[in-house]
Amino acid sequence: MDGVKRRGLSDAAAGTVLLVVGAACAGLLMSQERVLMPAHLPTLTLPADQVAARMADDRRREQLPAAERSAALEELLMEQGRAEQRGVEDSDSYKRRRRALELGHINLVNTGGKETALGMRARATARFERALNLELAEDEAKAVIGAMGAVLEKEGAVVSGHVVAPRFVVRTLFKARWNLLHGLVPDDTFEPIEKRAYYGWQALHAPRRPIDRRLTALRAYADKGGTDIDEALGVLLFRARDYRGAATALEKAYRARPSIRLRNYLLGARWAAGYED
Numbered sequence: 001m002d003g004v005k006r007r008g009l010s011d012a013a014a015g016t017v018l019l020v021v022g023a024a025c026a027g028l029l030m031s032q033e034r035v036l037m038p039a040h041l042p043t044l045t046l047p048a049d050q051v052a053a054r055m056a057d058d059r060r061r062e063q064l065p066a067a068e069r070s071a072a073l074e075e076l077l078m079e080q081g082r083a084e085q086r087g088v089e090d091s092d093s094y095k096r097r098r099r100a101l102e103l104g105h106i107n108l109v110n111t112g113g114k115e116t117a118l119g120m121r122a123r124a125t126a127r128f129e130r131a132l133n134l135e136l137a138e139d140e141a142k143a144v145i146g147a148m149g150a151v152l153e154k155e156g157a158v159v160s161g162h163v164v165a166p167r168f169v170v171r172t173l174f175k176a177r178w179n180l181l182h183g184l185v186p187d188d189t190f191e192p193i194e195k196r197a198y199y200g201w202q203a204l205h206a207p208r209r210p211i212d213r214r215l216t217a218l219r220a221y222a223d224k225g226g227t228d229i230d231e232a233l234g235v236l237l238f239r240a241r242d243y244r245g246a247a248t249a250l251e252k253a254y255r256a257r258p259s260i261r262l263r264n265y266l267l268g269a270r271w272a273a274g275y276e277d
Contacts, residue, residue, distance in 0.1 A: 081146030
């Protein structure tokens with residue numbers, strides 16, 4: 001018909017409609033039930049105020065006066081780091097130095113008290129951070145770091161040479177190694193927030209650790225207030241091929257906080273376990 005204009009959508013309007021329709025279709029597809037194998041663990045969470053308080057404690061301890069025995073013990077620790085960097089050492093000298101570190105720590109505590117030893121650990125941790133920040137000379141940095149680089153890689157805190165863990169976690173992992181080198185258990189004198197960081201990272205973000213150790217770490221993480229425990233338990237049990245246990249844990253997680261992802265993870269665990277839904 002002459003003189004009659006045909007009206008349609010402008011290019012911009014048409015594009016908007018297509019975008020809305022596409023998003024709606026994607027949302028519909030995502031909301032449908034899918035059998036999804038539980039693969040991804042939840043992320044470690046740490047209350048910022050507790051982390052800040054613990055960092056403040058460390059800064060205070062860094063300023064504590066060093067005991068007379070501290071200097072010799074600190075130099076022994078540097079010697080340990082240099083030996084670790086070299087990578088080759090006879091077992092007798094290694095055992096002698098490790099024993100000297102243990103006895104030196106015992107003597108330091110007996111003469112100066114536990115706070116004196118904690119002050120030394122705080123200074124060592126600060127020095128380690130300066131090494132990571134490239135604030136030390138190369139030789140000193142190598143002695144400070146020692147084998148800690150390999151430890152961080154094993155714990156999944158360093159990937160392809162890049163630190164991927166939060167700095168508080170890295171500091172806590174260093175303290176655990178410091179404790180071990182001085183004959184203590186890894187979490188000796190750790191505050192609850194440090195245990196939450198230490199065990200939470202091992203449970204949730206350390207893929208090279210055996211599953212049984214990650215499950216043990218998860219229990220410790222839960223004991224210190226960790227979050228998303230049932231979800232993490234379900235994923236770890238699934239990796240351990242305990243599919244029924246995984247389904248039970250994921251069902252508990254889904255009932256507590258329903259989500260599409262958890263529902264699909266639960267379906268995947270139930271399918272692997274041979275359940276008929």
